[in-house]
Amino acid sequence: MAHTHKSLMVKTLKKHGINQLDMVADMRAHGSHISRTALLDLIRYGLWPKRINPESIRESFTRLLGEDNQEEIEKMLKAAPKGVNSTAAYQVLPLLAKYELKQADLRRAMEETGIKLSPSAISQLLLHGKWPITINAELIKAAVEKFMSEHVSTNELMTMWDETKTKKGNAPTTIKTVQPxxxxxxxxxxxxxxxxxxxxxxxxxxxxNEVHGIDDLFMSQSQRRVRESMVQASLNGSILAVTGECGAGKTELRKSFYDYANQHHPELLIIEAMVIDKKRLTAAMIFDALAEELQITSMPNGLENRARKVERTLKQSAKAGNKHVLVIEEAHDLSNAAIKHLKRICELSDGFNRLVSVILVGQPELEAKLSLSNFDIREFSYRCNIMTMQPLxxxxxxxxxxxxxxxxxxxxxxxxxxxxxxxxxxxxxxxxxxxxxxxxxxxxxxxxxxxxxxxxxxxxxxxxxxxxxxxxxxxxxx
Known part of the structure; x- marks a missing residue:
């Protein structure tokens, strides 16, 4: 086994013209002081140094061989220890090791969300708590959490950014996020x-802004795009959040959406939860709003019974050719509990067809509430598209x-x-x-x-x- 490991690592380094001194110098330059003897034992005999984090070695190989050679790097590191030592800045790294996840997989998942970091930058963050200054820390956290949520428990997800202690007992260096x-x-x-x-x-x-008819409304190209997104979300069983500053024209846009839907999509039934204080909105109130639009004259007691009756009626309405969309204004005031109930509404389906679409309209605080870092409602946030109303x-x-x-x-x-x-x-x-x-x-x-x-x-x-x-x-x- 050691001979196989030795020949693979020696051949790979020789192929790329890299010697042990190059690697020693690279690791020391990035804060990992490995001796030549320890490195030789690793290369020749596959003996992993106990005091050096395997991720530091992985990071060095990536810098020296290049990101295009990840497959070769993974083969060389196949026998790397699964545990991570106590030098990690956060609990993220131990969790990666615990579930046998690779930083390369994490990096690819982050890129899919638009966050592009080099392997070195990711290791510097997870090992030493050094945050990139060019990307907002909350966006990085959200991308990491989205990947990790598919593998770790809820409790682990909530504590993954807890700081660990180094061997000297010092808290790792972090860069404080500055809010604009x-x-x-x-x-x-x-x-x-x-x-x-x-x-x-x-x-x-x-x-x-007294609007007496569609002719009174001014619609910019940007507003028309948002309205079209509302229409498409309504017809396709999607979830959409529309955010805008106070005075951006959200109410007028909603009225325009209603008028457009009535004229061009009469099959679309628009449902509003008529609660002024959205902080008080409950699942029962949502089902009552659905029942009223569906003309259900009597509702049974108990939330489960109400849900079943509403679902049956929605299926009948859908088979008759109707589409249903639930629209909630001032959605930035919704509680996490109410948003969780909305997720259940969105899951109502007849085969592959969603029975109810959801459109939330609110101020910029709504986008912050729907952040992936809000653990309570992250399952809803993953499924929610967000559009922001632009200025004129x-x-x-x-x-x-x-x-x-x-x-x-x-x-x-x-x-x-x-x-x-x-x-x-x-x-x-x-x-x-x-x-x-x-x-x-x-x-x-x-x-x-x-x-x-x-x-x-x-x-x-x-x-x-x-x-x-x-x-x-x-x-x-x-």
């Missing part, structure tokens, strides 16, 4: 004065023109092109990432922000007897 901070001076809201309406010859307030951006001009056209007023009679550009500039926030990354910007041209700024600008123009809103006037607004 948005710096944005939101314009204060004020009413549109009567003299302002007279000044611009308006018969009604153009920037009140380049559509600001079209948005303003649409709003004024509803009042039979031409945009060119109210605001100059340079003023519109000034609005876009004014509604830009600064994102601070701390010392690890230079500041960025965030576009805040959401409908509510644009409306508020325009009302203030129109009042200022009327007070100054200016015929139009100009860039200079926008610059004066606090």
């Amino acid at each position: 901070t948005l710096i944005f001076e939101q314009p204060e809201r004020e009413m549109l004065y009567q003299k302002t309406m007279n000044h611009f010859k308006l018969t009604r307030h153009p920037f009140e 951006g380049a559509s600001v001009t079209d948005y303003i023109a649409h709003k004024l056209k509803r009042c039979n007023v031409d945009i060119t009679n109210v605001i100059t092109p340079d003023a519109i550009e000034a609005i876009k500039t004014r509604l830009q926030g600064v994102v601070q990432y701390g010392i690890t990354k230079s500041n960025g910007s965030k576009d805040m041209t959401y409908p509510l922000m644009v409306n508020t700024l325009l009302v203030k600008a129109m009042n200022e123009a009327a007070s100054a007897f200016e015929p139009k809103i100009t860039a200079e006037l926008i610059g004066m607004i606090k």
Whole structure:
């Protein structure tokens, strides 16, 4: 056995022109001080050093041979000890060893979620607690947890990031995750004065979001894409979360979705859970909402009995050609327990066909709630697609023109092109990432922000007897 191991490792290193001194130097450069004697015993006789973590040796082979030679590396390390010594920074590494999982498998799984780290970076994280500064730590954790959740127990998953102690008893070095901070001076809201309406010859307030029909709605290309995603999720039995900042137009988008579905997909039955305080939403309330839409006149006692009756009726409705979607607004207020109940609703099926789709609409906190690091609801999160409503951006001009056209007023009679550009500039926030990354910007041209700024600008123009809103006037607004 030792002879086979010796010949394989010696031949592989010789094939790639690597000698023991190269490996000793590489390992020492990366914090693993192995002696030449210990390395020779490993290469020639397959004797693994007790004081060196096998993962450090794997990491060195990967650096020296290259990631394209993973198959050869795995063959050489087939006889590596399964245990991991106490130098691991977190419990992740011992769990990998316990379930005979490889870091290469973990790395490939992470890449599938969009997190690309080199074998060296992963080992530095798991062995020494050194977090990459270019990728948010929470995203890395979520990718690792998604892979590990398929193999380890719930308790192990919840404690996998617990820090271990080194032989010297020191806590491993970690880099604290810096949460981005948005710096944005939101314009204060004020009413549109009567003299302002007279000044611009308006018969009604153009920037009140009173929607009386589909013609009143402004839909940007981005909003149309989100609406189409809502339609497709509803028809295909999927779960979709739509998030957006306050004032991004979520309510109007929902109304547009309802109108579009009624016109183009009459087979789609839209179900709403009519509970104002979503924190109080329970499984019973969800089943009651389904029963009302399905016109079930009497519901049995007990949640299990209710679920069975609703499922039977849903199957009958589906066989009649209907589709069902449950829509929940203010979903960022949902409790973990309510979201767990939604997972059960989503699992109702007739053969391969899902009986109920789910669309959640909420503020950005909803996306954080659905993070894979929220262990309680991770099974729901894995199945949930998330779309974020974008600001108006380049559509600001079209948005303003649409709003004024509803009042039979031409945009060119109210605001100059340079003023519109000034609005876009004014509604830009600064994102601070701390010392690890230079500041960025965030576009805040959401409908509510644009409306508020325009009302203030129109009042200022009327007070100054200016015929139009100009860039200079926008610059004066606090």
